[in-house]
Each structure stands twice: as C-alpha cells, then as structure tokens.
Amino acid sequence: MLSQKRRWLILSVLGLFFFMVIVDGSIVAIAIPQIAQSLNAATGTTTLIISVYLITICATLLLFGQFGDQYGRVQIFEIGTFIFLVGSFLAGAGHTIEFVLGGRFVQGIGASMTMANSYAIVTDTFPAKQLGRAFGVESIFISLGALAGPGLGGLILGSFPWSYIFWINLPIGIICLIIEVLVFPKSIRHKEKGIDWYGAILLALAATCLYLLTTQLNTHIAYLAGLLILLGGFSWCFVKTEQKALRPLLNFTIFRNEMFRKSIIVVFLSFIVSYFFTILAPLYLQLVLNYSTQFSGILLMVAPVVSVFASPMAGYISDHYDQHVEMTIGMSILMMTQIGLLFLTGKSEPLYFIGLSAIMAVGTATFGTPNSVIIMQSVPEKLRGMAGSTNSLVREFGLVLGTTLSTIIFYRVLSIINHREIDTAIGVSKSSFLVAQRWTYAVGLLLLGMALLYIIYAIRKDFKHGKKRIR
Template sequence: MVIVDGSIVAIAIPQISQSLNTATGATTLIISVYLITICATLLLFGQFGDQYGRVRIFEIGTFIFLLGSFVAGVGQVLELVLVGRFVQGIGASMTMANSYAIVTDTFPAKQLGSAFGVESIFISLGALAGPGLGGIILGSLPWGYIFWINLPIGIICLGIELVAFPKSKPQKAKGIDWHGATLLALAASCLYLLTMQLNVHVVVTVLLFLLMILFSWQFVRMEKRATQPLLNLTIFRNAMFRKSIVVAFLSFIVSYFFTILAPLYLQLILNYSTQFSGVLLMVAPVVSMIASPAAGYISDHYNQHIEMAVGMLILIGVQVGLLFLTGKLEPWYFIVLSAVMAAGTAVFGTPNSVLVMQSVPAKLRGMAGSTNSLVREFGLVLGTTLSTVIFYRVLSLLNHREIDTAIGVSKQTFLLAQRWTYAAGLLLLCGALFYIIYAIRKDRKHVRK
C-alpha cells in the first residue's frame, strides 16, 4: 500500500486538477509531499526501529498510514489533501524504514535472494500498479477512493501484523539523533518548496536550492560527530554498498519519468478512458509477479553484478523505445514496452537489494535498509521533479509562453516534450550502466591481485 500510494495519484492528476480547479503542474505536489515526507523521516524511523523494535514501529506506521489515507480521501481542497498525504508519508516512512531489516533478520544469507525476490514482487507491484489500480478505481468511483481503498485492506493488514508478526526485541535505548533529524527535515522541506517554485520564481528557487545544500552539509557534519547518528557515514566506505546505492538511485529517478508521463499520454494523446488506461498500466505489475521470483532465484545462484548489468541494459532498451511513442501501433507498442520494463526492473532491482543488505554487518541492517529506502524515495522525488520540470519547460518553449498544464496542448508539442524528458532519463540510465561495468571490472582486477 505504501508503495502504491507513491504512484497511484499519477493517473488521477487530470481528474483531481479539474475537480479542485488547479493546474496539473500544481496537482503533482500531491505526489511530491508524500515522497518528500518519507525522505525527511526514513532515517529517523530506522533508528527508532533499531532501538525500540522494528516490528513495533512497522505496526504503528501502518495505523498512521491509514489515518492519513482517510484524511487525503476526504479533502475537497488541495491543502487538505496535502495534509493527508503528509500524515500518510509519516506512516509509510515508519514501515519502509524497517521492512528490509525485518526480512534480513528473518532469512539466512543463502535465501536472501529469493526472499528479496518475493518482496520485490510487492515493491514492483506497488510502484507499477499504482496508476493502473487508480485508473480502475476512477472508472466507477470519485477520486477520493484512490486513498480510501487503503482502509479496508489496511485494517486487515494491521490485524495480521498484530497476530502473526514476531514480537519486537528492542535494544537498550541509546538516544535519538534529533539534531540530525531536524537538519534532514529542513533539507527535505527546502526540496519540497523548491519543487513548488520551479518555473515560477527564479530568485526564490536559487535561494531554496542554496538552503537545501547548506542544511545537507550541516547534516553531514553533524552525523560525523554524533554519538548515535541517524546515518553512520562509515557505511559508505563499503565499496559494494556505495556502488549498489548509486546505481539504484539513478534507476529510481528514471522510473518515475514513466510513472508521471504515461497516464497523461494514455488519456490526453490516445484519449483512452481512465479505466482502460488503468488496465494498460496493470501490464507491468502482472509481468513483475513472474519476473521478480525468477530474478531472485538467479540472484541466489549466479553473479549478482552481471544480473544487474543485464537488467540495466533491458531498462536502457525500454527507454530508447519510449522515445518513439507517437500514438501509432497502440495499445500494443505500449503493452510490450511496459512488459519489458517490468522484467528489466526485476532483473536489476532484486540483486541490487541483496548486495546492499549483505554488504553490511547485522548491527547496521536497520540503517542500511532505511538508507536503501531513502535513496529510493529521494530518487522518486527527483524523478517527479525532473520529469515535471523538463516536460513543462519544453512545452513552454515550444508554445512561446509559460505552460503548467498538459490539458489542451497540441499532440505534436506534447509528444516532443515527452521525447525530451525520456531522453534525459536515457542519459541517466547510461551513466548507471557505465558505473556497473566499472564496478565489475574493478572487482575482477581486485580478485586477480
């Protein structure tokens, strides 16, 4: 549910925009505030989990997430929806920060690939099924139900957690790094405000960017001196952890380009209904249900770096294919790209998660898991921001005036702006592949020595 709610809003952007009488660009903040709240608090709740029990924090997070879902669904003005999304983000952060560590604590090392393969089913389902599920819901219900659908499912989940999950085993509390948490929250807040000001006020945008850099720098300085840091920076001295995190970060950025643009393409260019668009967007999660366990098996039995490289090559091929979305050969062209994208995501993501979690000692698993989740969510925030900025900036340049909504623009300018956006994503994925190949070659040289 928490992954779904990072993307389910995407397909509802045109409908919410019309319902709340706001531009599609502004409505995208409903996605951003959720993701940025998670970014601001993930490390904090990872530390909470390490000290007060990972399962306990996970369960509390589930309840808070449900509360936020109710508020977001009630909202009839943008501000109230954003408040609900903020509360949702807090709850989602509490679960995300501890899920990787709970899985790693439960399974032996030789089964981690398969375990993360199964977990990747639901991560992939959430990331890819959000727009599809949203489209199906919007086909017969008001947009508020894309949040309210969490309530009955979440109540069942919470009951199962309380009955079936192992009891928390908290360690002796060593203190929480509130100073680091505050600085991280300030940096994330600047990032959120920055996304609101892009393409609006250049001076304010520059100022917020500088403040974000300042708070981030202060956060790093604080963590170096803290007795119990939110982020133990020594974890990045581990080459395997560092390399895996970097390439994952780049892939997460690009994944949201498709999440933001695909629903607009289906509804505004192909004129498909939200319900049919939702069905098409469900292709990827269905394929991922098969691909993720297979990728997990491969990860347990073969070279994980090679598997990552193959997955990245597949994703690059898909990104090239997205450059040629023109409205022709549809919906089959879109279906094939979605299916191959799901396979590439599974083949890349599963071994990446295993490498991240196996590269650190047991006492740092909570921090490694929350850092992995933080990188994913921060990547999604940047993906949302970059895709939105590039897309609407190109639209504005082509129309010789400021454009902040995709509704009503010509098909030709829409497709050209979309192509430029996907081209930027292609460059990022090529950078990730280069880094993977560099890491493989360096590891081989080290083995020879």
C-alpha cells in the same frame, strides 16, 4: 526459531503493505487530470500531491530507522501501519488541495515508519541462504506497487470517485495490522539509547527546502537561488553533524563499504528514471491517445502483471548466479525500454505500449532483486536497520527527483514550443506533447546510461583486484 510457514506469512504481510505504500506514491499520477478539475487546480500543481508524500518519507526515513533499531522494528512498523491508514482516510476526505496535501503528509509519516524497517525485518526473519528468494518475493510487491499505481488508479476511477484511490487502503491495511499484532515476533529492543534529533531536524529542513523548490519552479530566479543555497547549507550541516554524532541517523562509514556504495548509487539513478514513466505515461494514454481512464488503467497494469512472474525468477537467479551480472543485464534491458519510449508517437498503439511495459517489468525485476540482496548482505547485522532505511531513503529521494525533474523538463519544453508559460498538459497540442515527452525520456536515457557504465566499471574493478562476489 520461527517456523517456515510463519516466516512466509510475515513476508507476505510485509510485501502487501509495502505494495500499498509504494502504490500511494504513484497511484495519483493517473488521477491528476480528474483531481485537478475537481479541486480547480492546474495539473502541475496537482503533482504536489505526489511530491509531498515522497518528500515526507525522505525527511523521516532515517529517523524511524533509528527508532526501529532502538525500540523494536516490529513495534515501529505496527505504529506506522496505523498512522498510514489515518492519513489515507484524510487524503480521500479532502475537498481542497491543501486538505489533501495534509492527509498525504500524515500518510507519508506512516509510510516512512514501515519502509524504514521492512528490509531489516525481512533480513532478520530469513536465513542468508533464503534471502534471495525472500527479497525476490518482496520485489514482486515492490515492483507491483511501483508499476501498478497508475493502472490500479485507472481501474478504481472507472467506477468510483478519486477519493477511493486513497480509501482502498483502509480494508487491506486493517487486515495487515491485525496479522502484524497476532503473528509478527516481539520487538527486540537495544540497550543503547539516544536519538539524533539534531540530525533529524536538519534533514527535515533540507527536505522542506526541496519541497518548496518543487512548488516554486516558476517563480523568480533569485527566490529559487535562495532555496538552493538553503538546501545546500542544511545538507552540508547534516553531513557534518552526522560525522560527529555519537548515534547518527546516517553513519557515513557505511559508505566506506564499496559494495554497498556502488549498489546504492546505481539504484538511485534507476529510481529517478522510473518516475519519468510514472508521471508521463498516464498523461500520454489519456491526452494523446484519448483513452478512457479505465482503459488506460488496464494498459498500465501490464507491467505489474509481468513482474509477478519476472520477480520470483530474478530471485532464483540471484540465489544461484552472479548477482552483478544479473544487475548488468537488468539495467541493459531498462535502457532498451527507455530507447523505445523515445519513439512513442501515438501509432501502433496499444500494442507498442504493451510491449514496452512488459520489457520494462522484466528489466526492473532483473536489476532490482539482486541489487537489494547485495545492499543488505554487504553490511554487518547491527547496521541492517540503517542499510534498509538508507536504501529506502535513496529510493524515495530518487522518486522525488524523478517527479520534479520530469515535471520541470516536460513543462519547460512545452512552454518553449508554445512561446508561453504552461503548467498543465490539458489542452496542449499532441505534437508539442510528444516533443516534450521525447526530451524528458532522453534525459532518462542519459541517466540510465550513466548507471550502466558505473556497473560495468565496478565489475571490471572488482575483477581486476580479485574481489569475491556475493552469490
């Protein structure tokens, strides 16, 4: 039996490392103009530094979730911590775009190993009656990571070269690794053996096709069509393989759980939209408002600071009130924020931007915390590792699609307005930038509207059939 003090120390380390892993998915966003100039690459190409990291995580999350279930979640988490630190060093040491991408690949492997097992370790560590508060605290770190990446990157870039946005992980990660070895409980291994390597290969091939699609958006339509066909084929084969496998990476029976399925769908849509802001906001601050990298970073820190207070409150509400209602309110707040983003014009700044960022943080916490609790409590204990890794996979896949979709829409609209192919935001007129940004956020609003309607539909269906809510 773990003491309460030890539980919260474990949670703090899990949260802190989760923070670093999430930050590294977005911290590059504000550095894109600087990295592009340093490595002599277009801003559209530099965005691949974000994509390769996220897609690597998508390709391997389920595999490492299965590793954790069989060989011990804590042990896999510790190994992942070490690999993540190695990748952080390599990414910062790169002098070419190819070397940086290689470092980001290694980083993604380590991040995947930790993310696939973090939710399950929290659920194993805390009793059910404390899970809301535990996930509320972890949501602080996750929200901070998701929102603070560009802001923290701006603060770092104000005093150091861009390499330090990766090297900042090293001292913090080493401290986390030491505490993991000394404090975390011993890994529990299960007698059942067998890794679904065939499924892992198919998932990796599908992820590779997705990555190639993000790198070849401006190539011939026939080539893109071929990649789409391959992506669909590998995905179809993966589903069929998992349905027949004795120990599948993804047991599709988990989606028969209606509570789990509903929560996963809405969180998927929300994470797609969240990266629209992550990609566009740093460009807006630096290229439209002409703010310095350091001041842009300070403004981008508003949302994570607010989330420090909003996430614990959301966790408390989740433990005491209807979690579905809380989710609905949170999604409604996020929609209000998205509507506000449509009216970014460069006027009334920075107060308008600060207000939107604060409201967004409240909405993210109010929606995300109860959603995580519902997902993890809706499945039996033996499937918690799979549920946690599936939740992380859906989040990362959403972020990949968010990065890709926002990039496609933004640069396509820019190209249409300027009557020529454009793959960089540097040097374009402010008016065309704002129009392209508005169209991108409008698509995000549509996706959030779909998520909100689905939540309302699910609640009405549950009420009609008299289903018991998780509290």
